[in-house]
Structures are given as structure tokens and as C-alpha cells.
Amino acid sequence: MAQVCINELPENILLEVFTHVPACQLLRCRRVCSLWRDLIDLVTLWKRKCLREGFITEDWDQPVSDWKIFFFLCSLRRNLLRNPRAEEGMTSWQIDSNGGDKWKVESTPGGHGTMFPDSSVEKYFVTSYEMCLKSQMVDLKAEGYWEELLDTYRPDIIVKDWFAARSDCGCTYCIRVHLTSANYIVLASFEPPPVTIEQWSDARWREVSHTFSDYPPGVRYILFQHGGHDTQFWAGWYGPRVTNSSIIISPKMTRSLAPAEAQPETT
Numbered sequence: 001m002a003q004v005c006i007n008e009l010p011e012n013i014l015l016e017v018f019t020h021v022p023a024c025q026l027l028r029c030r031r032v033c034s035l036w037r038d039l040i041d042l043v044t045l046w047k048r049k050c051l052r053e054g055f056i057t058e059d060w061d062q063p064v065s066d067w068k069i070f071f072f073l074c075s076l077r078r079n080l081l082r083n084p085r086a087e088e089g090m091t092s093w094q095i096d097s098n099g100g101d102k103w104k105v106e107s108t109p110g111g112h113g114t115m116f117p118d119s120s121v122e123k124y125f126v127t128s129y130e131m132c133l134k135s136q137m138v139d140l141k142a143e144g145y146w147e148e149l150l151d152t153y154r155p156d157i158i159v160k161d162w163f164a165a166r167s168d169c170g171c172t173y174c175i176r177v178h179l180t181s182a183n184y185i186v187l188a189s190f191e192p193p194p195v196t197i198e199q200w201s202d203a204r205w206r207e208v209s210h211t212f213s214d215y216p217p218g219v220r221y222i223l224f225q226h227g228g229h230d231t232q233f234w235a236g237w238y239g240p241r242v243t244n245s246s247i248i249i250s251p252k253m254t255r256s257l258a259p260a261e262a263q264p265e266t267t
Helices: 011-019 023-029 034-040 043-053 067-076 147-153 252-257
Strands: 094-098 104-107 123-126 132-139 156-164 171-180 186-190 195-197 206-212 221-230 241-250
Touching: 011 034, 011 043, 023 034, 023 067, 043 067, 067 147, 067 241, 094 221, 156 171, 156 221, 171 206, 186 206, 221 241
Parallel strands: none
Antiparallel strands: 094 132, 104 123, 123 241, 132 221, 156 206, 156 241, 171 186, 171 195, 171 221
């Protein structure tokens, strides 16, 4: 029986085959021949792969400027902060300030507290009567984001944090996020004024969210830092509680899927 060259298959069959090939291998397959290169560059292929992976639905109608980039960003989309819910104690966090009785991990709802809106969040970090700050530095290249992707397409960088006070004690919460170059030069920042919650509050959990969208090229690291202290200067752990922090990188057109940018609430 005569052998048949794969390139003799109809293009729609080749496209279907490529749909099942891992994306990174597809990029190498582009070098095989001009036919493969042209097929692999087709919008149809990457849209099919997005549908197959569940990144979009059959009735998807939002515009996408580059389906290949959209696919890779969706593939990489995850929380880049490690141990955001205190499930592993203080692991993965750099302690920058450890005042008073230092950082501590407690279980929800905690004394004079409320349950977190998401029942899967069972622990939180809590501060003391002097400033407590902790941080993480995210290396974007180490997380799989290559320079062209970051500098040319500049996907949205969505930062979120949750904080709460005890009802019987006031506190001050603060957060700052820097996008930096490879040399740690700050290229963009989110550093809202500290939020003070008065004593005898409702102790509810509050979300703060910010989207970096129009940042300059050259971003290679993200510094995330948060914390605070109580305002009564009581011994123990009466300062702000923080948990469920996240840094997520998304295609720009998925901004509507994330919480809208907002300043921390002050009441």
C-alpha cells in the first residue's frame, strides 16, 4: 500500500489534528514547512483550541485581537501568589515588619469576627499592635511569561486582597503593589491611602482590587506587600486580618470577568 504524506490530507483534517497538539509543540511545528506554518497561524486553529480547553463557549461573541496570545494567557491564568490563604502558615511570605506580638495565623471567623464570603477560605493572617508587613516578589519570567508577551501585548495584571477588622478593636490596613523592571526600577504602582476601621465595626470582610492595564514595557517582577496594625495598641492580635490575596494575569478582553477596579472601603 502506497504511503500518503500527511500534507496530502485536506486542510480541515490537518487543522483538526493540530487542535490536539500541545501549544508549545505547535510553535515548533511551524518550522516544518510553509503549509504547517500557515495553518498553525490561522485564527481558526487557536479559536478551536480555546473552545476545546474551555476558555470560551460556543456562543462566545467578544472580540479577541490575537487568538494565539489569548490561548497562552488563558493557559497561564492562575494566582501567582503562593500560600495566599495562610493554609501553610507564613510559608512563602517575606516578613518585612513584625511589630508588637508579630504576625499570626488564625482560623475563621476568629474572635469578634465574621465568616469569609467564600466558605473554602478557612484561615487568615492577623497583625498586632505595631506595624506588621509581609510581601512576595513574583518573577514573571519564572512563571512562564516571556518578554514579548509582556512588552508587546501587556496583558492585564489584576491584583486583589481581602481584609477585615475585629468588631471590638479598630485597625489600619495598607497595601502597595509595584511593577518593576529586571533591575527593580518601579514602572507602575498601586498604593492607595491606608484604610482605618473604627472600633465597634461590623467586622465584615472588604475587598480591594486594582487592574494594571496601561503600564510601560519592561515589567519583569511584581512586588505585593500588605499589613497594618491595631489602633488601640492592645497586646495580642487585634490588627487587620488579611487573606485570599491574588495576582492574576489575563487577556485584556477578560477584564469583565474580574472584579472591577476599586479603592478600599473606609466605612
